[in-house]
Every structure is written in C-alpha cells, then in structure tokens.
Amino acid sequence: MPGVLGRIVTERAADYRDADPHLGPARPAHRRFEAALRPGAAGSTVETLALIAEVKQASPSQGAIAALDPAQAARAYAEGGASAISCLTEPRHFGGSPEALRAVVAATELPVLRKDFVVHPAMLREAAEWGASAALLMVSVVGERLPEFLDMAEHLGLDALVEVHDERELDMALAAGPRILGINNRDLTTLHIDLAVSPRLMAHARAAGFGGVLVAESGYRTPADLRGVSGLADAVLVGTSLAGSGDLAGATRALLGR
Numbered sequence: 001m002p003g004v005l006g007r008i009v010t011e012r013a014a015d016y017r018d019a020d021p022h023l024g025p026a027r028p029a030h031r032r033f034e035a036a037l038r039p040g041a042a043g044s045t046v047e048t049l050a051l052i053a054e055v056k057q058a059s060p061s062q063g064a065i066a067a068l069d070p071a072q073a074a075r076a077y078a079e080g081g082a083s084a085i086s087c088l089t090e091p092r093h094f095g096g097s098p099e100a101l102r103a104v105v106a107a108t109e110l111p112v113l114r115k116d117f118v119v120h121p122a123m124l125r126e127a128a129e130w131g132a133s134a135a136l137l138m139v140s141v142v143g144e145r146l147p148e149f150l151d152m153a154e155h156l157g158l159d160a161l162v163e164v165h166d167e168r169e170l171d172m173a174l175a176a177g178p179r180i181l182g183i184n185n186r187d188l189t190t191l192h193i194d195l196a197v198s199p200r201l202m203a204h205a206r207a208a209g210f211g212g213v214l215v216a217e218s219g220y221r222t223p224a225d226l227r228g229v230s231g232l233a234d235a236v237l238v239g240t241s242l243a244g245s246g247d248l249a250g251a252t253r254a255l256l257g258r
C-alpha cells in the first residue's frame, strides 16, 4: 500500500501488533449513528443533508488545522446543527486520541464515530468501550476482511461506516452488504480531492440497488459544494473547513445554509 495511507496503516498495525483480539461479550445494536443520518431525521429535513462534523486538529493534507478542545468543538457542532460527530483518534498525523473521543462522547448527545485506520479487532472493541456509536471501516485498509470486520462491529453494537474511493472498492463494499456507505472524494494515496467522485459512485451504488445510507466525504467547504450531492447523499462528512474556521458553530450553520 503506497503513499500516505500506506505509512499510516503500517504505523497503526505496529501499534496494535500485540493487542488482544478478543471482542468480549456482545453489545446491543442501537443504530443511533445510522438513524441520525437517515432522511428526515431530527435536525435535518428531506431536502437537507445530515452533517457529520469532524473533530480534526491536523491532517497530512493540511498539517496543523486548529488546536481544538474536543468537548467544546462537539458542543459547537451540535449547536450549529450537526447530526453526528466524527472524532479522529489517530495521534501522529491527525492529533487524535482516545481522550478526545471520550470527551466528545461525554459532551454531546449526538452519536459519535471513531475515525481511525482500523486494522485490528481491538480498535473496534475500544470504540465500543470509549462510547462511540460507530466506527469507520476503510475498504482500502481491511480489503477482503471487510465482512469479518462488519461482523465484529455488529457483535459490538457499533454502526459501521464503510468507506470507498473507487468502483473496485465500491463493488467490494456492496458485496458485503453494509448499512452505511461513505464515498471519500480524497485519494488517500495522493491526497488529491475530486468532488465528482461522490456523485459518480453514489449513482453507481443506487443503480446496483443499494438502499442504505450514503455519506459524501471530504473537500466540502461551501453550500455550493454540497449541491453536487443533493438528492444523492443522505449525509456529508466535513472536517477541515469547519475545524479550521475559528467559529465552529457559525461555520456549521453557514455550511448547512441555516
């Protein structure tokens, strides 16, 4: 696996090399994250997109973005109209941590997604233990093991946001039967962003009969950017443009056109 993604995945695999793979007892599936993103969910209307607002302090694309207090950021996003919170827990490149996720969970009633490069079952167990409602599963990272990781997420009562970037990954994801599909506009090897990726792959997913939740991810800065996925996506995941705005509640309201 080349590029930035390859480096991050190698680091996370080494971090969890000796981790306990046992998941522990089954946990009930509340499906709070999925329910928050479905059309017409509280806080959004059929005409609008549900927003997953991301607590993201740095990234390989941007370097340092903002020194955020995770709890304050989550409260500001909720005040601005977000339907869910994504919280980075990857420490080296995104400034994330387990403490950030726990603080976000404690600070808001909104469902929280653990945003990390899941390479080991322990990372899903941790997400459940830390209070997350969902975890990210990247087809580019788990590959053929996607069905296995989906089963683990289900065992732990976690919603899974299954992320793809191209048709090959989309077909792999669809074969595994996810309930929530994220289309990342960012090529995680080159970091190039193309907002045309989400509409193209969303149309492909719907044509293939996917009836679940569709999430457009990465590169969104203005309401005009969102028009490209209006009527296709159920939700949008936004980090940099909100986290670096200096006014997270105001930027969230502005993005949602409220």
Ligand SMILES: O=C(O)c1ccccc1NCC(=O)[C@H](O)[C@H](O)COP(=O)(O)O
Residues within 6 Å of the ligand: 004, 005, 054, 056, 059, 060, 061, 062, 184, 186, 188, 191, 217, 218, 219, 220, 237, 238, 239, 240, 241
């Ligand atoms: O954001 C990056 O630079 C990045 C680099 C390598 C792997 C993943 C990366 N980001 C993860 C995400 O997909 C974004 O945090 C998320 O979709 C929000 O994107 P944005 O609104 O563009 O910050």
